[in-house]
Amino acid sequence: MAPKPVKLALRRALRETRYVRPVPVGKATGLVRDVYRQLERDFGMLAPPVALHSPSPPVLAATWLMLRESLVAAGATGRADREIVASLVSQANACPYCVEVHGMALSSLGRSSVASAIEAGGVVEDPRSSAALSPAASAELTAVAFSFHYLNRVVSVFLGPSPLPPSVPDSAREKAKAVLGRFLRPIEDASPGLSLEFLPAGSEDFAWAAGNPTVADAFSRAESVFASVPVPPAVRDVVLRELSSWDGRPPGLSRSWVDAVDLPPDDVAAARLALVVAKAPYQVDDAMVAGAGLSDRELIEVVGWSSFVAAQRCVALEAHAGR
Known part of the structure; x- marks a missing residue:
């Protein structure tokens, strides 16, 4: 998790959200408070693409379930492969904010050349194309793609083109990105399924997730939320x-x-x-x-x-x- 001064600065980034006013950390209660705590602990920061959903607590929880159990939780695939999928989907959806965030994460994982190639629109091997993927690995990477097809749309509406505030000068952007990237590294105890408690069980079956029951459960719970709004x-x-x-x-x-x-x-x-x-x-x-x-x-x-x-x-x- 980020040191306290950095954590506070990252929380203030929520002020950059357009059209809605996310719940401030100090005023969060109930489900919003609980999701915020797990989000900061497991993702490394109060990520605005998730936290901006806080005016609707169930949708906030559904979004976090999808992101955590696809990208963050330990599983059959490595974090770098998941970050590559997140970046490729975001690049295809023309979401510069998400490309930049997940480029930072890739750089922190020692894959800066891949991040640069994706940002430049170059050819990068998609981990989903591997013929050796197990059913569990395929489910995880498909879940990442699903999460970012979702998040790219939300981010395009509510956030700007970069996670860095406009006040950061061009000369300092690379250093700022390197600092933020360090907080996006995987944590060691991100056990699968810890977010499921935030929402009741769903009834929808996701055939593509059959290889990973936790992912299938997370997306079924999320689907129930969106079906009921x-x-x-x-x-x-x-x-x-x-x-x-x-x-x-x-x-x-x-x-x-x-x-x-x-x-x-x-x-x-x-x-x-x-x-x-x-x-x-x-x-x-x-x-x-x-x-x-x-x-x-x-x-x-x-x-x-x-x-x-x-x-x-x-x-x-x-x-x-x-x-």
Whole structure:
């Protein structure tokens, strides 16, 4: 875990969150407090991509379950391979924040050349492509990919392009990244399953996770949360309908594709936001968020649900492609 002065500085990074106000550490109670404590202990810092979900405690817990049991907990794969998958997915989703964070982690693990190659868009071997993967290893790496298809969308909406604040001068960025990277190293006692207590058991089966019961349990519990958040049924219907025929490719820079969708008349703004989050989160802007007129909790839940179902679709497409 980071020393206290660094830990406090990392907590202040939550202030950079857009559109919602995360729960400050000093005011966290109940489930939020418990997730924050485990997050700082096991991930090394109060990671803003997770903590920003705190206006909705169940969604915060679901996000942490997915991240911890895929990326952080000990298992059949090494942390470096998981970080490579996280970085490759983030690079494919054009999420510079996550590419930078996980590049720091790779550098701290002695894989700085891989991190540099990914950031530059070079060719890097994807650990998921190995023919020697065991079912447990395949489940873990698929879970990492799922988590980052989810997190990349959330981060694109609520955070900026870098985990470092704009006040850090260019001359100091590499040193700052090296310092932060040290706190992202794996801890020795990150036993699998310790986050499961935060949420009740789910009922959904994830076929891709069959090789790792803990991962399957974590994602089933998370799915139950997203299935129950109060997203309007008409919004759910239009997003799921559009995703069912989506090939996974971003629709480009224009938002004209959204105008061609038959949106529910009573929930146009919320449906537009949810659909753009799912397919093109980089297109979300201030006007779109303001137009939805959602409270902090509602916004986290709509963005979270849309990101989750989009991640499901992305993982299904990757499985069909044989990755």
